[in-house]
Amino acid sequence: MVMADTHICRIVSHSESNAKMNEAYEEATLIARHQEQPMDTIRVWQNESAVLLGNSGEMEISVIEDRCKLNNVTIVRRASSGKTIYQDQGTLNLTYVIRQKNLFTETENLTEIYRRLCEPVAHGISRFGVKTEVADYGQSISAQGKRLCNTFVNFYYDLILFGLSININTNLNVLRQVLKQEDDSTTISAVLGRTVSMEDASKTLLNSITEHFGLTAENQNFTLSEEELAKRLYQKKYSKDEWTIHGRSPLSLRDVLVDLYVAYPPTRSCKEIIENVKSAITEFRDKVELRIWMHGKGLDGQRCPPGVTMTGGLIRASKESIIPAVIINGEIVFSRDVPSKEDLRSKILQGMKG
Amino acid sequence: MEESYNCLICNGKLQASSQDSTCVYCGKMEKADYLCSNNHYICEECRVSPAEELVRRTCKHTKEKDPSKIADLLMKHPSIPMYGVEHHYLTSCVILSSMKNLGLFDIDSSKMDKAIALARIVPLGSCALWGACGAAIGLGIAFSVAMNVDIMSGEKRSTVLNLVSEALEQIARRGGPRDCKASVKISIDTAKKFLEETYEVNFD
Numbered sequence: 396m397v398m399a400d401t402h403i404c405r406i407v408s409h410s411e412s413n414a415k416m417n418e419a420y421e422e423a424t425l426i427a428r429h430q431e432q433p434m435d436t437i438r439v440w441q442n443e444s445a446v447l448l449g450n451s452g453e454m455e456i457s458v459i460e461d462r463c464k465l466n467n468v469t470i471v472r473r474a475s476s477g478k479t480i481y482q483d484q485g486t487l488n489l490t491y492v493i494r495q496k497n498l499f500t501e502t503e504n505l506t507e508i509y510r511r512l513c514e515p516v517a518h519g520i521s522r523f524g525v526k527t528e529v530a531d532y533g534q535s536i537s538a539q540g541k542r543l544c545n546t547f548v549n550f551y552y553d554l555i556l557f558g559l560s561i562n563i564n565t566n567l568n569v570l571r572q573v574l575k576q577e578d579d580s581t582t583i584s585a586v587l588g589r590t591v592s593m594e595d596a597s598k599t600l601l602n603s604i605t606e607h608f609g610l611t612a613e614n615q616n617f618t619l620s621e622e623e624l625a626k627r628l629y630q631k632k633y634s635k636d637e638w639t640i641h642g643r644s645p646l647s648l649r650d651v652l653v654d655l656y657v658a659y660p661p662t663r664s665c666k667e668i669i670e671n672v673k674s675a676i677t678e679f680r681d682k683v684e685l686r687i688w689m690h691g692k693g694l695d696g697q698r699c700p701p702g703v704t705m706t707g708g709l710i711r712a713s714k715e716s717i718i719p720a721v722i723i724n725g726e727i728v729f730s731r732d733v734p735s736k737e738d739l740r741s742k743i744l745q746g747m748k749g
Numbered sequence: 750m751e752e753s754y755n756c757l758i759c760n761g762k763l764q765a766s767s768q769d770s771t772c773v774y775c776g777k778m779e780k781a782d783y784l785c786s787n788n789h790y791i792c793e794e795c796r797v798s799p800a801e802e803l804v805r806r807t808c809k810h811t812k813e814k815d816p817s818k819i820a821d822l823l824m825k826h827p828s829i830p831m832y833g834v835e836h837h838y839l840t841s842c843v844i845l846s847s848m849k850n851l852g853l854f855d856i857d858s859s860k861m862d863k864a865i866a867l868a869r870i871v872p873l874g875s876c877a878l879w880g881a882c883g884a885a886i887g888l889g890i891a892f893s894v895a896m897n898v899d900i901m902s903g904e905k906r907s908t909v910l911n912l913v914s915e916a917l918e919q920i921a922r923r924g925g926p927r928d929c930k931a932s933v934k935i936s937i938d939t940a941k942k943f944l945e946e947t948y949e950v951n952f953d
Contacts, residue, residue, distance in 0.1 A: 658793070658796040658797050659754065659757070659796070659827065660754040660763060660782075660783050660796075662782075662793040662796055662797060663782075663793065664793075665797075690796070690797075690827045690828070691757070691826075691827020691828075692827070714830075715799060716797065716798065716799035716800065716828045718796075718797040719797075731797075
């Protein structure tokens with residue numbers, strides 16, 4: 396394994412009793428890692444009984460809702476991709492949130508990276524006496540031809556969130572009742588014919604990861620801003636049926652999203668519009684998210700970074716070269732002209748009222 | 750927001766400037782706001798121009814004889830996307846512009862407008878939907894407009910048909926999924942070969 400030099404990684408053991416809040420923390424860690432640059436993170440956590448849909452998973456196809464209600468199983472939609480899975484207190488989650496270039500200096504091949512992130516977990520499981528196999532694309536870890544572990548992945552700018560959902564003592568009866576699709580899952584305890592404690596599993600697998608990657612682990616809690624971000628994500632996204640059932644994510648975590656589409660480099664009118672917008676949103680700083688997109692260069696010079704969604708109005712402005720353009724909550728409200736601060740303020744207020 | 754910018758033409762670092770400079774696209778001379786070390790300047794109007802306007806402005810102004818060079822310049826501009834219908838009229842206009850600068854046919858700006866209007870009819874994905882790539886059709890449109898070809902024309906009609914079929918054959922031989930930039934290049938090369946062989950022109 397080729398690794399970067401000695402690498403410090405924080406370990407955050409944090410579980411919420413609300414499965415939707417747990418998912419909010421997953422996304423919050425990823426976004427905060429980009430905004431505040433805390434160190435690479437491994438989160439160790441567990442869920443109460445829950446079915447986790449992938450970000451584009453369809454509830455009708457994969458979940459039996461009546462049986463979920465009967466068994467008190469919460470249905471949650473993840474922001475990460477991957478298959479629909481069942482989890483409970485017998486399932487251990489390990490989530491890496493890493494900057495790709497920090498941990499993997501010699502490859503950009505994502506499936507290779509996924510496989511490598513699975514390897515120490517597979518080695519850790521084998522320490523219990525279970526012979527494991529990592530799938531070709533790192534999508535699962537199996538034993539005796541059955542799935543012990545599913546993986547899920549999400550991206551934000553140059554960050555990867557890679558999660559492993561490991562069946563230690565997961566209740567397979569409930570799993571088979573609530574999932575519609577045929578499932579070949581098993582658990583470490585079922586393979587061994589004895590119960591493995593969650594604590595033992597957690598310690599063994601974490602040790603295996605830190606040894607494998609030569610990581611110096613620091614136990615830490617989530618930061619205050621991660622907690623605040625998780626709460627906001629929960630309120631605006633994960634607690635809503637719009638997300639859980641339909642998979643429609645809010646445009647922004649704030650009340651209003653203002654996209655500005657300007658020339659590269661900005662013209663005089665583009666600069667003027669940027670100044671006017673910045674000035675107009677001063678009083679609503681906490682309620683407005685401003686994104687400045689540049690023609691041909693995108694956001695922050697990264698075109699459309701992973702994890703950032705282009706709104707319909709922005710796509711139109713980009714395709715039709717409507718420059719400059721002010722797009723509020725996905726609608727083009729000013730095109731080619733420079734609006735006054737008062738006009739901008741009035742449109743932003745309209746956006747807040749929805 | 751990004752505070753330092755790079756030149757769209759050569760990727761060199763742009764510096765704030767107040768020097769009199771000529772826009773590489775439309776040829777307008779004015780005080781530049783940003784200039785790279787190779788003196789590339791793009792005026793504000795061209796920076797915000799939609800594709801069609803940019804192609805029209807550039808092709809009407811340029812004195813460049815080589816259509817490949819005009820196409821390369823246009824395809825560096827962010828208003829020309831990676832793929833799309835813009836490549837259809839771009840092909841027509843750069844060929845017409847080259848013909849004008851070589852002194853071939855009687856090309857005025859109305860012919861470019863006519864070519865754009867005709868090329869605009871060709872839909873996105875005509876390569877797959879019609880079996881005829883829009884860039885190759887753009888080549889046909891350029892020669893049709895330049896030589897005033899109509900349905901009753903004899904030899905000239907054959908010339909246009911042959912040019913398009915030759916370009917289409919090359920595009921088909923290249924294989925793979927759609928690649929608008931490559932199709933533009935093939936169509937322009939077909940036009941250049943024909944002009945060289947027929948009119949003994951030099952594109953330098």
